[in-house]
Amino acid sequence: MSQADPPERVRVTGPPRRRTPGGRTTDIDAETRLGDMYMGSLLREQLRLALGVLTVLALTVGVLPLLFHLVPGLSGVGVLGLPLGWLLLGVAVYPWLLALGWAYVRRAERNEDDFTELVSEVEK
Amino acid sequence: MNPGLDAAPGIVAVTLVTVATLVIGTWGLRFSRTTSDFFVASRTVRPRLNASAIGGEYLSAASFLGVAGLVLTFGADMLWYPVGWTAGYLVLLVLVAAPLRRSGAYTLPDFAEARLGSRGVRSVCSVLVVAVGWLYLLPQFQGAGITLSSTVGAPTWLGPIIVGMVVLANVTSGGMRSITFVQAFQYWLKLTALLIPVTVLLAVWAGDSAPTAGGGTWSVPLAAGGGQGLYVTYSLIIATFLGTMGLPHVVVRFYTNPDGRAARRTTLVVLALLGVFYLLPPVYGALGRIYAPELATAGRSDALVLELPRIMLDGPAGELLTGLVTAGAFAAFLSTSSGLSIAVAGVLSQDVTGRMWGGHRLGGVAAFRLGAVVAVTVPCIVALAAPNLGVARAVGLAFAMAASTFCPLLLLGIWWRRLTSVGAIAGLVAGGLGSGVAIAWTLAVSDPEGWADTLMGQPAAWTVPLALVTMVVVSLLTAARIPAHTGRFLVRLHTPETLDLDRG
Structure with missing residues (x-):
């Protein structure tokens, strides 16, 4: 054992701590005007994203009843062997909802990452 | 109750599902030790398991039996029910999922009290959780009665009693932790129980050289009804898209996620699981239109999924598939009733059974068990006495x-700084009374016609704006009472957990 090289020195660290002295988290904690601005921007960003997804939902799925009401023959038109109404409401709507959800989760997480990066920066 | 019915497959199926539910529940018991396990499985459930559990809990008798029956009776308009029940999760995902988890509260009343710092809001929420929960439990119990009478020929009172007892056994013994495994299992059971029979039945249909019902207006959404039809559809869309986030058993499940991001990912998986499931019930409805239209005229459309295999197939194959759909239906009652009972029992145990009564206070788990007994017994008795409304x-x-x-x-609490407790109470009371009156009206009117009955039969399109506007206006009028900790609470709701911030 004595001849063997001493084991290489390993640096033991905990999970990354985001609070850096002088970081902007203190502004948020103290609810200064700057801190409120950061929070306000995160809230606006996330709300805008949510409302955007809901608008797309309303303009695609939400207008279908009105469309079928105004153009009565439309939902009976045969597409791929099914009436269009059945194809849209019975099948196509589900992958579409999933796609909207997936896009939302990606963007919402990116917004949070941007926010984390922003407030973890040390003031120069 | 058909006297010549072969009861064996139904009895075997119900017994197997009941035993499997109890066994998995008992197995989960080994992990259930603390009060936190009982209420929220100690918040350590991974997204995929949690999503299966949410799917298992959410797909109730209404989804398993009701959708096919509605499509059989009323046609393609009814496709809006499953679409709305799925889209509700998308709305929940984008507006509520992560902040609700980050709020760190156990139940809806907890959230309201933490956000607004008011016992008054808490009490109103507790009453509403119990009201919504019981309203939702009632059709589950009645559906169980229908299932047993149409597959086994049992009297209709037997179903509610069996479901009530199994739910009670599971909920009181293991709480949320053991229920998570039970419900994840039940999602996959329900999917299998619809998928395999529908594959066989479609093959039979194709072998019959694919007859069509020649349905005329039946197959076309919104073919009839004019302006009222359009109102009903949009009101249904509002109720289902926005109602999902307010269901007590759905909300409780979100607290079991480890953090806000996990809550979002769980919801995404739920969207996928629901989308796959809801492809199937309408197919039963369409096949029923061809092979069993008499069920609709006889007013027994809720039994369509259960009876279609026997109608289309003779001999042991039909019996086997009947057993399978019966098992799925029973899983649907058990899982949804368990989830609702837990939610209602959680609220009852915090606000009623856990209180001081005559100088004596029950401990956390004992209060939860007593709450569960009350939560199950009351709707079970009502289900035995009340007339059947139609599950969906x-x-x-x-x-x-x-x-x-x-x-x-939830919307204003999460996204609007100026909500006050007075505004919240006013809005909750306005929305609760509006929808409550509408429900009572609908129960009292046996033969709805004209605009008034339509507005009452599908009230969401006017009660939701009523509640929202009341909440906003009263909050603005009582602006002096905005809680002092609002800013801090919004930090907690919206910032990622990795950031080291003061969350109050």
Whole structure:
């Protein structure tokens, strides 16, 4: 054992701590005007994203009843062997909802990452 | 109750599902030790398991039996029910999922009290959770009665009693932790129980050289009804899209996620699981239109999924598939009733059974068990006494009430700084009374016609805006009472957990 090289020195660290002295988290904690601005921007960003997804939902799925009401023959038109109404409401709507959800989760997480990066920066 | 019915497959199926539920529940018991396990499985459930559990809990008798029956009776308009029940999760995902988890509260009343710092809001929320929960439990118990009478020929009172007892055994013994495994299992059971029979039945249909019902207007959404039809459809869309986030058993499940991001990912997986499941019930409805139209005229459309295999197939194959759908239906009652009972029992145990009574206070788990007994017994008795509304319609009314009360509270509580406790109470009462009156009206009127009955039969389109506007206006009028900790609470709701911030 004595001849063997001493084991290489390993640096033991905990999970990354985001609070850096002088970081902007203190502004948020103290609810200064700057801190409120950061929070306000995160809230606006996330709300805008949510409302955007809901608008797309309303303009695609939400207008279908009105469309079928105004153009009565439309939902009976045969597409791929099914009436269009059945194809849209019975099948196509589900992958579409999933796609909207997936896009939302990606963007919402990116917004949070941007926010984390922003407030973890040390003031120069 | 058909006297010549072969009861064996139904009895075997119900017994197997009941035993499997109890065994998995008992197995989960080994992990259930603390009060936190009982309520929220100690918040350590991974997204995929949690999503299966949410799917298992959410797909109730209304989804398993009701949708096919509605499509059989009323045609393609009814496809809006499953679409709305799925889209509700998308709305929940984008507006509520992560902040609700980050709020760190156990139940909806907890959230309201933490956000607004008021015992008054808490009490109103507790009453509403119990109301919505019982309204939703009722059709589950009645559906169980229908299932047993149409597959086994048992009297209709037997189903509610069996479901009530199994739910009680599971909920009181293991709480949320053991229920998570049970419900994840039940999602996959329900999917299998619809998928395999529908594959066989479609093959039979193709072998019959694919007859069509020649349905005329039946197959076309919104073919009839004119302006009222359009109102009903949009009101249904509002109730289901916005009501999902306010269902007590759905909300409780979100607290079991480890953090806000996990809550979002769980919801995404739920969207996928629901989308796959809801492809199937309409197929039963369409096949039923061809092979069993007499069920609709006889007013027994809720039994379509259960009876179609026997109608289309003779001999052991038909019996086997009947057993399978019966098992799925029973899983649907058990899982949804368990989830609702837990939610209602959680609220009852915090606000009623856990209180001081005559100088004596029950401990956490004992209060939860007593709450569960009350939560199950009351709707079970009502189910035995009350007339049958139709499974999907009763559930639709529960959605309308959730949408007109908890939806505005959650939306404004999460996204609007100026909500006050007075405003919240005013809005909850307005929405609760509006939808409550509408539900009572609908129960009292046996033969709805004209605009008044239409507005009352599908109230969400006017009760949701009523509650929302009341909440906003009263909050603005009482602006002096904005809670002092609002800013801190919004930090907690919206910032990622990795950031080291003061969350109050």
